[in-house]
Amino acid sequence: MDVRQLRYFIAIVEQGSFSRAATVLRIAQPALSLHVRNMEAHLGAPLLFRSPKGAVPTEAGEILLRNARIIVEQLAITEEEIRSNESDPRGLVRLGLPGTISEILSVPLITAARQRYPGIQLRIAEAMSGFVLEWMRDARIDLAVIYRKVSGDGLSTEELLEEELAFFGPAGGLNDGETLPAPGTRVSLAGVAGLPLIVPGEDHGLRLLLDHHAEVAGVDMNVAIEVDSYTNIKKLVAAGFGCSVLPLHSISGEVAEGALQSWTIDGPPIRRPVHLACSVERPMTNAVAAIRDFIPELVRDLAREGAWGGVSEPAADCEKG
Amino acid sequence: MDVRQLRYFIAIVEQGSFSRAATVLRIAQPALSLHVRNMEAHLGAPLLFRSPKGAVPTEAGEILLRNARIIVEQLAITEEEIRSNESDPRGLVRLGLPGTISEILSVPLITAARQRYPGIQLRIAEAMSGFVLEWMRDARIDLAVIYRKVSGDGLSTEELLEEELAFFGPAGGLNDGETLPAPGTRVSLAGVAGLPLIVPGEDHGLRLLLDHHAEVAGVDMNVAIEVDSYTNIKKLVAAGFGCSVLPLHSISGEVAEGALQSWTIDGPPIRRPVHLACSVERPMTNAVAAIRDFIPELVRDLAREGAWGGVSEPAADCEKG
DNA sequence: GGTTAATATCGCGTATTGTTATGTCGGGTG
DNA sequence: CACCCGACATAACAATACGCGATATTAACC
Numbered sequence: 001m002d003v004r005q006l007r008y009f010i011a012i013v014e015q016g017s018f019s020r021a022a023t024v025l026r027i028a029q030p031a032l033s034l035h036v037r038n039m040e041a042h043l044g045a046p047l048l049f050r051s052p053k054g055a056v057p058t059e060a061g062e063i064l065l066r067n068a069r070i071i072v073e074q075l076a077i078t079e080e081e082i083r084s085n086e087s088d089p090r091g092l093v094r095l096g097l098p099g100t101i102s103e104i105l106s107v108p109l110i111t112a113a114r115q116r117y118p119g120i121q122l123r124i125a126e127a128m129s130g131f132v133l134e135w136m137r138d139a140r141i142d143l144a145v146i147y148r149k150v151s152g153d154g155l156s157t158e159e160l161l162e163e164e165l166a167f168f169g170p171a172g173g174l175n176d177g178e179t180l181p182a183p184g185t186r187v188s189l190a191g192v193a194g195l196p197l198i199v200p201g202e203d204h205g206l207r208l209l210l211d212h213h214a215e216v217a218g219v220d221m222n223v224a225i226e227v228d229s230y231t232n233i234k235k236l237v238a239a240g241f242g243c244s245v246l247p248l249h250s251i252s253g254e255v256a257e258g259a260l261q262s263w264t265i266d267g268p269p270i271r272r273p274v275h276l277a278c279s280v281e282r283p284m285t286n287a288v289a290a291i292r293d294f295i296p297e298l299v300r301d302l303a304r305e306g307a308w309g310g311v312s313e314p315a316a317d318c319e320k321g
Numbered sequence: 322m323d324v325r326q327l328r329y330f331i332a333i334v335e336q337g338s339f340s341r342a343a344t345v346l347r348i349a350q351p352a353l354s355l356h357v358r359n360m361e362a363h364l365g366a367p368l369l370f371r372s373p374k375g376a377v378p379t380e381a382g383e384i385l386l387r388n389a390r391i392i393v394e395q396l397a398i399t400e401e402e403i404r405s406n407e408s409d410p411r412g413l414v415r416l417g418l419p420g421t422i423s424e425i426l427s428v429p430l431i432t433a434a435r436q437r438y439p440g441i442q443l444r445i446a447e448a449m450s451g452f453v454l455e456w457m458r459d460a461r462i463d464l465a466v467i468y469r470k471v472s473g474d475g476l477s478t479e480e481l482l483e484e485e486l487a488f489f490g491p492a493g494g495l496n497d498g499e500t501l502p503a504p505g506t507r508v509s510l511a512g513v514a515g516l517p518l519i520v521p522g523e524d525h526g527l528r529l530l531l532d533h534h535a536e537v538a539g540v541d542m543n544v545a546i547e548v549d550s551y552t553n554i555k556k557l558v559a560a561g562f563g564c565s566v567l568p569l570h571s572i573s574g575e576v577a578e579g580a581l582q583s584w585t586i587d588g589p590p591i592r593r594p595v596h597l598a599c600s601v602e603r604p605m606t607n608a609v610a611a612i613r614d615f616i617p618e619l620v621r622d623l624a625r626e627g628a629w630g631g632v633s634e635p636a637a638d639c640e641k642g
Numbered sequence: 643g644g645t646t647a648a649t650a651t652c653g654c655g656t657a658t659t660g661t662t663a664t665g666t667c668g669g670g671t672g
Numbered sequence: 673c674a675c676c677c678g679a680c681a682t683a684a685c686a687a688t689a690c691g692c693g694a695t696a697t698t699a700a701c702c
Contacts, residue, residue, distance in 0.1 A: 001324070001396055001399075001400065002323065002324060002325070003322070003323060003324055004323070004659095017679075017680090018679075018680060018681095019678085019679060019680075027659095027660065027661085028660065028661050028662075029679085029680075029681095030660080030661075030662085030680090030681075030682075030683090031659070031660050031661080032680095033680065033681060033682085034659080034660085034681095034682095035659090037681090042400075043400060043403050043404065043407075044404065044407060045403055045404075045406075045407045045607075046604075049603075049604035050679085050680060050681090051602065051668085051679085051680095052667070052668045052669060052678070052679055052680080053668095053669090053678090053679080054679075054680095055679090055680085056604060057604070058604040058605075059406065059412075059604065059605075059606040059607050060403045060406060060407065060607070061604075063399070063402050063403050063406060064399060064403060067395065067396075067398070067399035067402070068399070070395060071392055071395050071396060071399070074388060074391060074392050074395065075322060075388075075392060077388070078322075078384070078385060078388035078389070078392070079322065079363075079364060081384050081388070082364050082366055082381045082384050082385060083364065083365065083366070085366075085380065085381060085384060086364075086365060086366045086381065281372065282370075283367075283370035283377060283378070283379040283380065283382075284379075284380075285380045286366075286380055286381070325690095338648075338649095339648075339649060339650095340647085340648065340649080348690095348691065348692085349691060349692050349693075350648090350649075350650095351649090351650075351651080351652090351691080351692075351693085352690070352691050352692075353649095354649065354650060354651085355650095355651095355690080355691085356690095358650085371648080371649060371650090372648080372649090372699080372700095373646095373647070373648050373649080373698070373699045373700055374647085374648070374699090374700080375647095375648070375649095376648090376649080
């Protein structure tokens, strides 16, 4: 049996007549005769009692009618459910962020997402870029913001922007008396590499980036302290134990407060891309897809407002489907 | 959406692959591609996540799958329900019978019907033929056994048999001393009309029949007592207050017990047809139809066994559908 | 880099579905 | 009582959908 036949049957019973149902259904009356006849043949029982005044359901017809209504209704509900799920996604979205990104993105994202997608529950996990990527591979999170482009391995990334890293030091000068560059001047990598540096450990993306730039520039870095936390790096720098390199936006607060001072690095700027990663091998819930599409928008807005120190809005290259 | 598409979709998900589902469904794989694509276009959402390893449902697909299973199941249940209802009718069947018929038919009918159609509940109402017909018109009963042929008025009748009426009197002779015919002899209507008669009132089918026969034979009936109950007629006759005319079978018990004696009426036999009436304008439940078809069979069997004094098995003429 | 195994696309034949025209049957009406 | 009308049934034909086979495309695997 076919739902179309069920619909037709319901219409006939509701109209009490083949011909009236035909006009309502905008088809010709013989089509209904045929359909009912086929159904009756299929079920081996008369469904409608025809009379010159119209048609009324037989006992079998009553049974069919009762069930047909349920089935047709169920179908409509199903379509509605799917459609509403498309237009108004709901469910949990787990997002992994590195600390510096979280610091600037978490609050705007949560507030904006809650407003735009009330049905979506965001769970943000904060960790270093490497861990975030690992979680992503383990499917412990649905989306990740990381500092590298990843392709293959079931992941796909979309570049959000490129952050420019800034060299910064304590506003009050270094504890060991070494002189810092004059405020507002441009500094060269070679000129500051000799200052005591507070940087993350060697398996960190930022450290690798700095090492790479130092190598290209042919200078040795004077690594004074290795700390695996952006907050602690900033605190140690503010306390005068050395200088460091971090995204501009993550130190702008302390700079404004007068705890830190920063210099623009001369020569090739040290930049790192910020990517949004999503799984390409698992089907994504609509909630995840909504957030995935929402984050780049939000980041663009933040960058435009100047809230994000980064630059360069790249073209999207994340396969979305 | 179409149930066929739902079935196909379920098969694809269960098989985890378009092509495997195609072989299971015994259709070509491109057909499945098309169907899924149509469904996705219709719903405005991807349903399956295709990969070189097969296909898994997306979020929308999961919703659809869950509902599709229910719908397909519901359809199967519906068909099953209708079919089982056809093969094993159940429900209430209200049957109206005149007293003399009930006396012979009720017990065999109830026992036989209960065995053959365990799902059917028989409710037998007993009343004089005229009342039974009235109930039938008021749709207070589904089937009626009556003594006349009825056509039109939304009713249709099937003749079950023709009862032959017998003249009978008290075995011990009449109270007033009038002489009864010799046992075993044939009597003429004219010869017995003068005896005191105990008959039903004038609006009774049996009384009308007797009046008609008396008129045709040109004799006057000596109506001694009018009683509207077959049982009471028999009791009064047995008590010697007069003679009467009733169907042979309804007095055979008392004749055998020696309470009554009966004579065959010479000349044109007094007969009345027994009809089974059913509504032709209301659709009949299968239970009613089953009993309607069952009663003639049973009556035939009873007549064959001799349990029914009637004769003449007519051809069925009741429209059955 | 070729092979394999999966889905997507295309063109065509056929079966299903719907339409128009006509038939049949009952009931109501002059 | 004949007539007409309204309702369902039937038949021949047209449009659409469906399924098939061949082939393209893609990603994974060796």
